[in-house]
Amino acid sequence: MARPPRKVEYGDFQTPLPLARAVCHRLAADGIRPDVIIEPTCGDGAFLRAAAERWPASRRIGYEIDPDHRRNAERADPEADVRAGDAFALDWQSIFADAAGDGAALLVLGNPPWVTSAGVGALDGTNRPPRANPGLRGLDAMTGRSNFDISEWLTLRWLAALSDVPWHHLALLLKTSTIRRVAAHHWQHGPPPAAVSQHAIDALRHFGAVVSAGLLVARVGDPPVFDCPTHPDLEQPADGAFGWRDGTLVADAGAWDRARPYLGGGPRWRSGIKHDCAKVFELRPAPGGWVDGDGAPVDVEPAVLYPLMKSADVARGRPPRRALLLPHEAPNGDPAALAERAPRAWAYLMAHADALDRRRSAIYRSRPRFSIFGLGPYSFAPHKVAVSGLYAPVRFAAVRPIDGRPVLFDDTVYALPCVDAAEADAIVHALSHAIGRDAIAALSFPEAKRPITAAQLGRIDLDRLRAAVGG
Secondary structure (H helix, E strand, O other), rough: OOOOOOOOOOOOOEEEEEEEHHHHHHHHHHOOOOOOOEOOOOOOOOOHHHHHHHOOOOEEEEEEEOOHHHHHHHOOOOEEEEEEEOOOOHHHHHHHHHOOOOHOOEEEOOOOOOHHHHHHHHHHOOOOOOOOOOOOOEEEEEEOOOOOOOHHHHHHHHHHHOOOOOOOEEEEEEHHHHHHHHHHHHHHHHHHOEEEEEEEEHHHHHOOEOOEEEEEEEEEOOOOOOEEEEEOOOOOOOOOEEEOOOEEEEEOHHHHHHHHEOOOOOOOOOOOOOOOOOOHHEEEEEOOEEEEOOOEEEOOHHHHHHEOHHHHHHHOOOOOOOOEEEEOOOOOOOHHHHHHHHHHHHHHHHHOOOHOOOOOHHHHHHOOOOEEEEOHHHHHEEEEEEEOOOOOOEEEEEEEEEEEEEOOEEEEEEEEEEEOOOHHHHHHHHHHHHHHHHHHHHOOOOOOOOOOHHHHHHEEEHHHHHHHOOO
């Protein structure tokens, strides 16, 4: 029976030999001819064996803390020097300098664990990086925060160690988000790699993991470059590039360069309503009235109900299919006022008090009972432009009132209040124009959990964009 896909939270996957061979083939095709290959977390030795097949004359060194994995690695490549070692504690600067002595070409190769520090604890693991490393900048002083990505920590450490032995290569399998953060760190703090590229891999096929992942290839040395070409797989040429522009990470360097005149400061986009109890607050139409998330009939005053567009509604261009019971209309309002102005709604909330009181988000702790968050005067603007933060490709919608009631959104939607329908239509037209699409492409990472964010949207100068496209 095939194993079910799993989301990567605590993944520490052994590299399949076919994937290791494909990676080495890619590196060789790009002209990489290492004299020494170091795999800092060699596991069962798939990369050591693939490297032995591709570069048989190379010297190969693997480090592994787990004795069972070390024995497997020794069997995978009997000629490799497999050593016991903790990747978090080893002096990589000295190791790399020694390996590259006498002009040897060094390749750091491998697949560091795709796991967070919290994930190690969840698996009852104890082998974690130290809490701080004052020798490196970034990543919150290299593990200063409570949770972080271990592969990111290791990769930054290895690149920093390689900076003293330039003109060598690093090639690692990483989550795509990790590749971006590693590149951004070096572009921001230095030293930037002389070359960097990303080749997508099928993590579901190779690891049974639902995550965007790829091969990061970096060459350390001068002069630096600030673009990372992205390849759809290990064989095809690049079909784009992310990069570093004006002090920020951009998703599409070419689109940024084209849209640069329209990327600066723009209006503030707002998130929708956060309530964390959809079964109670979100009502669905039914014959004769409304039902809650459990399908039970609901009798509340119409004045507390507003049309609600979920993220999928905005992304798919469909009208609201639910209503939101709004317990208060002022940002700091007290839902208890419903007892007088909408007693049926108050009785309904009281009947579900147990579920509402179990909401875990800290934002409710200092607020009145049954409160929601993300509400302001902008919420009640009759006309808005809305976009889902969850779905790619990014799609904008001009939203109008329904039966005289302004449409509200959930907290995965970003909205911009407009003066009237004409302004909303003009903004959607501008953002849907080729220049507008370039601006979005420059900012939006399609494989991210949220392909677009309010901060990114706020970088688009809508006045300039509308003037350029005639909207």
